[in-house]
Amino acid sequence: MNCSICDISDISICFGKAGVPVVDRANLQIAPGEFHAIVGESGSGKTMLARSILGLLPAGGRITGGKILFDGQDLTGLTSAAMRKVRGKKIGMIFQDPLTSLNPALRIGTQMGEALRLHSGMTREEARNHAWKLLDRVGIPDARRALDRYPHEFSGGMRQRIMIASTLLPRPQLLIADEPTTALDTIVQANVMEVLKETTAEFGISVLFISHDLGLVAHRADRVTVMDHGKIIEQGGYEDVLFAPEHDKTKALLAAIPQGQAKPEDSTQRDTLLEVRDAVVEFRGRRSLLWRKPAATRALDSVSLNLKRGETLAIIGASGSGKTTLGRAILGLTPLDSGTIRLNGVNISDLPRAEHRKRTRNLQIVFQDPVSALDPRMRVLDLVMESLRHNPELSRKVKETRTTEALRDCGLDDDLHQRLPHQLSGGQRQRVAIARALVARPEVIVLDEPVSALDVTVQEQVLRLLERLKKDHELSYIFISHDIGVVEDIADRVLIMVGGKIVEQGSAEKVFNTPRHDFTRKLISVLPELREVDGRFQLIYRDAGVARSG
């Protein structure tokens, strides 16, 4: 292949001495100006494959065979000094987490200029000029002044744009992007994707884009490679992969794209289970002077909601909208500054702790991050059983049986009981967290972004599990999420929060089909959808016009 700028042939990567290769004889060609997406679940080897191009494998990883030809040069045989010349200048890389990939101690201009001067020998002034033009290009407002700011002064999306700008600055021929938008809110995610796509197209830079989310990349990519267990299982133009997937795994990844059908409005009368009235939570800052009142930010501003029995109420908002605070306030983890919370008609918002504990046994929570939500030193059985600690009427035997039942209910076999959290997969961990809530036999479970930290295919499984549990145990859910696509299938009612206030609420059908608030419309507009256009299916935005203007 003479037309490709990067030609990976038969590459294999191993960890340790022997064992299963994490990448098994992979072949990949990237043409100049091409947007190439590698899609796969975590552990499929997609990141290792991309990192091997730059020689950035983690300790213990080695290339055991194959060649990586870049610009006519075999990168596998380069010395580290020669490799440093390729990195940054010819091949740029963007990492997943914009919070950690920028040096917090350096001003933006310094960080960007440094890379450029290192590679092209420009003067300070020229470098700054180039830098601000590029920042302007990726949509940083007031780019000139942004050069003198520090990374923490920017939001996650802005930081990722800055990352893109600084990798593009030396005009590399290839840009490797490793899940650059996974840590971002959905609307921001779509905007960053657009910026990345447009700027690289403008400069004619090839992109190797790694993602677990086929829905996110498929319609932007020229070619798509699907990986599973270290092997490339499918490769081709995006239309081939999307419309004629051959491998089951590809089909599973496609099925995981939320293809929501909002539930029709439910007219049955249900009694109210949980009621929040005029809840206010304020976070106080530091006092500037001893006698001054400290400045307060309202995380919740007169929020009222009803949860009916057997209902799934979705609370949607961007980060910082107060949706997590609302969930925590319902559980009593964050005290209310004013307002009331009633559970089964009883006011639980200002009960003493022992009483609160007794009254709220039927109210449980599942947290977002299954890694941090489980004590790393406890084993699965103990983790789940701890939830029954305040039920002294149950014997240990009964507790154990109930725990085992709850774990089985969540699809976890008995042989996992003695595992530690780090010995489980992400999906299994979240199942443990769900079992921990379920074992207390709750009526209401607050789900705080229960699937955001999971791969899309695992998300799908966990959502299905939640649906089944809801039916089997007559549960009601409060489902908190930043991604409206996730809840489309399962929500009965949707509530949208912006800046600590509820800006829109109504039945799922209404909110999805006739959104009233601008924010809701934006949220829905960036949902990818498989739609039939001219007799062919295409994956497109619901409303491309709104997305672009956002």
Place this chain on the structure above:
Amino acid sequence: MRFPLPRFNVLIGALLIGLTVIAALVGLFAPPANPIAIDYTAFLAPPSPAHPFGTDDFGRDVLSRVLVGAAYSLVSAFGTVAVALLMGGTLGAIAGFFGGWVDRVIGILTDTLMAFPGLLLALALISIIGAGILPMIVTLGVSFSTIYIRVVRSLVLSLREREFVEASRAMGNSETFTIFRHILPNCISSIMVLATSTLAFAVLAESALSFLGLGVQAPNPSWGGMLADGRGLMGQAPWLVIFPGFAIFLALLGINLMGDALRDWLDPWMEGEA
């Protein structure tokens, strides 16, 4: 390929600690000679079959003194670390977990303690509660606890924000239970590292206090005390410092090796993917 190095380390560590403990027991119950009996016919005798480690300037058998000293040194060193750990760990955990004014009060206390030179503080405390091995352990423990307060506080501060601590609160658990069940066990690895390194300092601090006559009382031997006593005669009778010095070295090596092994053993991440 994994050379069984860690196991080898554990073995050596266990061996050294076992040796020290046996030495202490032998010294306490069946010393080869009376460690405090003065014999002017044989003072400063070099190592010989009768006195394998030689004798000191009072004609006392150095071997017996090293053996008995093991007991005094280890008890005071471990005691010091235990007091420091208990006090520092508790205060640090309270400061980190509750924050606010509690944290500030404990912070001021720690700063005050730290601003005092450790030995000076120990001297002051001992002059109030009297000399002896127990007061020494308490005073050294208190002055060592500042490091533990700082370290445990910062560990707890970061753990407090983790969701499993939140989850514990959501289950209705009390603060005390949460601290003991979820927070402190997760601090153990770092505390172990700190504890093994402070043990070495404790042995040396004990010797300094004993030298001043404030720790282990005069005729009774401790390793640090023996080092201090023999220092002046090092030129003529090197065995006076060589043997207790080696004893300290070997015991601390054993403790450090065991500490590392214990830390790994307590670390859940060392249990590989099942």
